[in-house]
Amino acid sequence: MPGEGGKTIGVISMARNDEFFIPGWMRYYGSQFGHENLFLILDGMDQPLPAGHEKINVIRLPHRTLSRARGDSNRSKIVSYIAKALFYRYEIIIAHDIDEILVADPDRGLSLGDYLARPVKYAALSALGLDVGQHLELEKAIDPERPFLEQRSFAHVSARYTKPVVATRPVNWGSGFHRVRGRNFHIDPNLYLFHFGMVDYEISKAKKDDQALLDAGWSGHFDRRHMIFDIIMKNKAVNGDEFFMTARRRESLFRSFYAWNKPGMLSERPVIKIPERFRSVV
Numbered sequence: 205m206p207g208e209g210g211k212t213i214g215v216i217s218m219a220r221n222d223e224f225f226i227p228g229w230m231r232y233y234g235s236q237f238g239h240e241n242l243f244l245i246l247d248g249m250d251q252p253l254p255a256g257h258e259k260i261n262v263i264r265l266p267h268r269t270l271s272r273a274r275g276d277s278n279r280s281k282i283v284s285y286i287a288k289a290l291f292y293r294y295e296i297i298i299a300h301d302i303d304e305i306l307v308a309d310p311d312r313g314l315s316l317g318d319y320l321a322r323p324v325k326y327a328a329l330s331a332l333g334l335d336v337g338q339h340l341e342l343e344k345a346i347d348p349e350r351p352f353l354e355q356r357s358f359a360h361v362s363a364r365y366t367k368p369v370v371a372t373r374p375v376n377w378g379s380g381f382h383r384v385r386g387r388n389f390h391i392d393p394n395l396y397l398f399h400f401g402m403v404d405y406e407i408s409k410a411k412k413d414d415q416a417l418l419d420a421g422w423s424g425h426f427d428r429r430h431m432i433f434d435i436i437m438k439n440k441a442v443n444g445d446e447f448f449m450t451a452r453r454r455e456s457l458f459r460s461f462y463a464w465n466k467p468g469m470l471s472e473r474p475v476i477k478i479p480e481r482f483r484s485v486v
Contacts, residue, residue: 211321213237214294216287218279219302220247220267224348224407225400226254229302232486234259236316243290245282277379288374296320300369300381303401306331309394310481319394320370327373328384330467331395332452333365334478337402337432346404353482356403358436359444361451361474363467365399366391383465391452391467398486402432435473444476 215233219226226244233242239259246253248267263286270278287297298306308319336352336359338345346355367381368389376385383389402408408430451474455467 211296211317212241212294213296213298213317213320214241214243214287214290215298216243216245216283216290217300217302218245218247218283220251222302223254225303227256228348228352228400228486229305230254230256230260232305233298241294243286245286247279273379280377280379280381283381284374284376287371291374295372297371298369299371299377300367300397301399301401303399304365304367304369305398305400305486306369307396307398307482307485309396310485312394324370324372326390327371327387328368328375328389329370329372329392329395330366330368330389331370331397332391332448332455333362333367333397333399334359334476335362335365335399335402335432336478337436338405339436340405340433341437345406351484351486352400352403353398353478353486354484357478358441358475359398359478360432360435361447361470361476362399363455363469365397366455366467367397369397370395383463386465388465389456389467391456393449393452396482402429405433436475439473439475441475441477444479447474447476 215237217229230239230242230244239256240261242260244254244260244262246262246264249264250267251264253262265282268278283299287299290297300306306316308314308316312319336356338356339358343356346352364382368377368384369381375387377383378385451470454470457468459466459468
């Protein structure tokens, strides 16, 4: 289905053992582009079909037990190959992890489809990464039936989630969608990628205690990810709108020579107050 601006846009993601993020992913992108343009890859024939699956395109693949690093790489390769085929039907493909959501700045007054309908000269566009976490002293457990950003006020501005998730032609995503192989990145001034993996402490803790994931080498990853709760509580939050331009500039300029096509990290671990205009978006 063409977006309101006339471009055909498809959305693809891959998931395993997830019942929490898939419904929100379907609801958000279904409202943006139509459910018929969503492609969900289920990693394992043992995976139950999500509620409302008949409205979207579901691909079920046999599961392979891999380490965390190899699993991330394998997932990105699968999505890249399927996305290449989808370009025979779509002009733009949006691809990222199931616990992330791409948002166009509401200040532009455009839907995501309308915003992406403008001419784009790059093969891929990156969105500024905002790692949303629960402030354990101020915020209650998440209600999955309500917009997440109505319930969460703080985010860590993280280059790790400033990902090239919008492709305008076939590309090869690197592990975790953190880069496009062989291409530079371009951070769009009006796109944001909200990462919700740590949106609720108890939910993330349950995953951290999952023995199957620990056996696959996820413990170090979970330890790093759980630092977000301390970062949000201990760092003074700054006004998001006053920092976004600085973050984009610094992530673009101060990158490692050995990771030239990934954004540079922000060493002070900045926390921002999420602007009010995003509250009802997702």
